[in-house]
Amino acid sequence: MTSDAPREIPLAQIDVPAGRRKVDPDWVAALAADIEGQGLRIPILVVEAGKRFRLIAGAHRLGAAKLLRWKSIRADVKPADAFADEAALKLAEIAENLMRRELSALDRAMDVAAWREIYEQAQGAVKRGGNRRAASKFQLGTLIDADPMAVAAERFSAAFNEAAQRALGLGKTAVWRCLKIATLDADTRERVALSRLADNQSELIALADIEREMRPAVLDHVLSEPPMAGSVAAALGMIEGRKPEDPAEKAFRSFSDSWRRFPVRQRRAFVRAHQAEILAMLKEEEAL
Numbered sequence: 001m002t003s004d005a006p007r008e009i010p011l012a013q014i015d016v017p018a019g020r021r022k023v024d025p026d027w028v029a030a031l032a033a034d035i036e037g038q039g040l041r042i043p044i045l046v047v048e049a050g051k052r053f054r055l056i057a058g059a060h061r062l063g064a065a066k067l068l069r070w071k072s073i074r075a076d077v078k079p080a081d082a083f084a085d086e087a088a089l090k091l092a093e094i095a096e097n098l099m100r101r102e103l104s105a106l107d108r109a110m111d112v113a114a115w116r117e118i119y120e121q122a123q124g125a126v127k128r129g130g131n132r133r134a135a136s137k138f139q140l141g142t143l144i145d146a147d148p149m150a151v152a153a154e155r156f157s158a159a160f161n162e163a164a165q166r167a168l169g170l171g172k173t174a175v176w177r178c179l180k181i182a183t184l185d186a187d188t189r190e191r192v193a194l195s196r197l198a199d200n201q202s203e204l205i206a207l208a209d210i211e212r213e214m215r216p217a218v219l220d221h222v223l224s225e226p227p228m229a230g231s232v233a234a235a236l237g238m239i240e241g242r243k244p245e246d247p248a249e250k251a252f253r254s255f256s257d258s259w260r261r262f263p264v265r266q267r268r269a270f271v272r273a274h275q276a277e278i279l280a281m282l283k284e285e286e287a288l
Contacts, residue, residue, distance in 0.1 A: 006043040006074045006075060006076050006077075007074070007075065007077060008072040008073070008074055008075075009046065009053055009072055009073065009075050009077065010071060010072050011062070011065060011066060011070060011071060011072060011073055012071075013051070013052045013053055014044075014046060014052070014053050014054075014055055014062065014073075014075075015049065015052055015053065015054050015055065016055045016059060016062070017054060017055065017093065021059075023059050023060055023063050024060070025063075025163075026163045026164075026166040027060050028060055028063035028064050028067055029064075029067065029161070029163035029164065030160075030163055030164035030168055031060055031061060031063075031064035032064040032065075032067040032068050033160075033161065033164055035061075035064050035065070035068065036068060040061065040065075040073065040074055042058075042061070043058070043073075043074040043075050043076045044057065044058025044061050044062055044073060044074075044075045044076070045057040045058055045075065045076045045078070045096065046075045046076070046077055046078070047077070047078040047079075047080065047082060047083065047089065048077060048078065048079055048080045049080065050080075053075070053077065054089075056078070056089075056092055056093050056096060057093070057096035058075075061073070104193075104198040104199045105181070105198065105199045105200065105201040105204055106181065106184075106189060106192060106193060106197075106198040106199070106204060107198070108178065109177070109178040109179075109180075109181035109182050109201075109204070110181075110182055110189070112170070112175060112178035112179070112182070113178055113179055113181075113182030114182075116152065116156040116175065116179070119156065119159060120152075120155070120156070149176060149179050149180065150172075150176055152175075152179060153172045153173075153175035153176035153179055154172045154175075156170075156172075156175050157170055157171055157172040157174075157175045158172075177201060177205060180205050180208050181201070181204045181205060181208055183208050184204065184207060184208050184215075185212050185215070187215075187216070188207060188212075188215045188216075188219070191216075191219050191223065192204070192207070192219065192223075195223055197222065197223070203231060203232050206231070206232040206233060207219075207232055210232070210236060214236070214239070217235075217239050218232055218235040218236055218239065219235075221234075221235035221238060221239070222235050
């Protein structure tokens, strides 16, 4: 009889089914570092297969255990008769991946901000090494060392190695964005939590950039049904009485501003591709 409690099983007895999604080595490295410090929080899930075990969920955790040179790992073990047939077992493997609600950009920002605060309370601010003068520059537009949020982002991201930064998306620029979003007030977060804005990082940052008193009116425009404005910037423009910018004019201006930066080869290729239209326009203008 199989117990419901997790149990330690040898890594050498665990088989990973062929065709599973590829394991991300950066994520494995990040998990290994976390597990080494905090322990394995969630057991992997396996099913008995004779004297061996078949992995259902936890490929990255299994990879981390191997990286740490563990001999065994804690697992929730399902009996062989828990699934009616191979199809049911395969469905369980798929469901483990599909039935996960990914964090929204808003959820992630709040978690990163809380993590950073707890980390610095427990560990103290991470001291930067190397060339301090070079390190003082924070590559986010004109942000420099004088920006407390930029400094906090740089210090917190320094707590992770390069693999963890890639896997978790916690480089200093990403952390800065999360900290910026986390400055949104509770009322605003409540309104956008389950809306389309919750997973739009640029729109959340745009919300954080405007005065708190303006946010309710902006959200009234963006979240109305149908929306009165398609973006935070458009809503703000409407509230302030500014004429909405024509998307075509905006795209043309952006293209014009970029034109001189294109290599000559690319500019000539563009003219050739649109030669007939350009010549027709010139003839029309000559006729006027």
